[in-house]
Amino acid sequence: MTGLLVRNARLVPVGIDPTGRTPARATVPDAPLDVRITDGVVSELAPGLLSHGEDELDVAGRFLLPGLWDRHLHWDQWAAALTRIDLAGTTSADDVVARLARILPTLPDDGAAAFGFGHRSALWPRPATVAELDAVSGGRPVVLISGDAHNGWLNSRALELLGLPPRTGVLEEKEWFDILPRLDELTRPGTASQEEAFRDAARKGVVGVVDMEFGGPFLAWPERIAAGERRLKVRAATYPSHLDRAIELGLRTGEALAGGEGLVTMGPLKVISDGSLNTRTAYCAEPYADAAGLAHPRGVLNYAPAELAGLLARAAAAGLDVAVHAIGDAAIANAIDAMVATGARGSIEHAQLLARTDIPRLAAHGIVASMQPAHLLDDRDVTAACWPDRADRCFMTRSLVEAGVTVALGSDAPVSPLDPWLEMAAAVFRSADERDAWNAAEALTPAQALACSTDGRGTVGIGSPADLAVVETDPTALDATAPRAAAAALRETRVALTIVDGRITHLAL
Ligand SMILES: [Zn+2]
Secondary structure, rough: OOOOEEEEEEEOOOOOOOOOOEEEEHHHOOEEEEEEEEEEEEEEEOOOOOOOOOOEEEOOOOOOEEOOOEEEHHHHHHHHHOOEEEEOOOOOHHHHHHHHHHHHHHHOOOOOOOEEHHHHHHOOOOOOOOOHHHHHHHOOOOEEEEOOOOOOEEEEHHHHOOOOOOOOOOHHHHHHHHHHHHHHHOOOOOOOOHHHHHHHHHHOEEEEEOOOOOHHHHHHHHHHHHHHOOOOOEEEEEEHHHHHHHHHHHHHHOOEEOOOOOEEEEEEEEEEEOOOOOOOOOOOOOOOOOOOOOOOOOOOEOOOHHHHHHHHHHHHOOOOOEEEOOOHHHHHHHHHHHHHHHOOOEEEEEEOOOOOHHHHHHHHOOEEEEEEOHHHHHHHHHHHOOOHHHHHHEHHHHHHHHHHOEEEEEEEOOOOOOOHHHHHHHHHHHOOOOOOOHHHHOOOOHHHHHHOOOOOOOOOOOEEOOEEEEOOOOHHHEEEEEEHHHHHHOOOOEEEEEEOOEEEEEEEO
């Protein structure tokens, strides 16, 4: 295998101990070093390395980190969302057409349909026409889905590809709902949206993801790799619907999936044990503050405790870790009970509202808290309405890391964008606007937030996997006592170089 020599990189101290402490700057050399990468691993790290004839890159004193991981996302949904044209806020058919005229020429034209979403036509001065859409889209199929998803505005090419007769206006209700499940016929896997998602991830220094996509991501990823994709490491989950299949195939968490070229390993069994805050279905020890009229004042468990334990026991016996979605405090307590009782290893996904007494239990049993700090930006005001009496127990990142719990950050993209810098920023300064931080006592320092974003990898050293990022500014040097400014700097961090398995996936020196 070919190697790579990265010259003049400054090491960033990365890590976190069981009291939440991060390594001091003095633990890494001040001067830039050369980094030799051989067979996907850092093989040498010293100043002035001799060339072995490999490719060389001089990063001129920029900062070297272990590459970033997103520990919870839905890859296909994220890829689709990333290239969907946002039509929210448009006020007329003319307005939509004008927006498309600007955006369509900037999209790669690979034969796949362009999708738009979010217009609300109820108050438009006149109905939309197929002809005006054709006029700006030419031969490219275009599908525009209204914000309430109750109508579809398709151009002639899209209608033709779906075998529908020519028409003058939009498709509505029954006629539209019959077409909706067939829209994926207009996209081809591995085309524009996927390509943009891979590029975007590499630009942000992302080297790996845990894909919790519905269906069978453990079946989809080896196909992508077989088609030549090499830009991410992936742990691919399964859901209970595909558990039999995974067990039948003998897939065990952590083992390489056949055809994955070492990049794709089997992930956990994902189980959605309760609901969500916004729908008032996250399962809580106490009723929601605005429970009046709710059918389930404390939220809902999707599996009875014995049923959940049964699923986890099957997973554990088959060598599969578990990733239990639990947002409410009672759901989390229940999930911990089931993991302890069955010996299942793995994570609580979201861990949004926690009983303080469960923090030491997570630590004692080595259960990971897989959390999405960017969600707290959206959930702040909803929490004030639903859980005003327990808001101090929401997104308890600081308490968790200081109690020795492994906190792993992620996005749950498309719920928040695949952007570890945004997640770190939200963990450091818990506000999306002019308001002060929400529960500032639970904020992480920039160094802690970084250590929770590298899949457990510490300061780059000899033997580190060559999944690396080089950035323009050192995130651990940001002032933790000025969190608003630190968060702004994190969000704006520029990534100069991303390397996955020894291969360059992004270069902007
Ligand atoms: Zn999710």
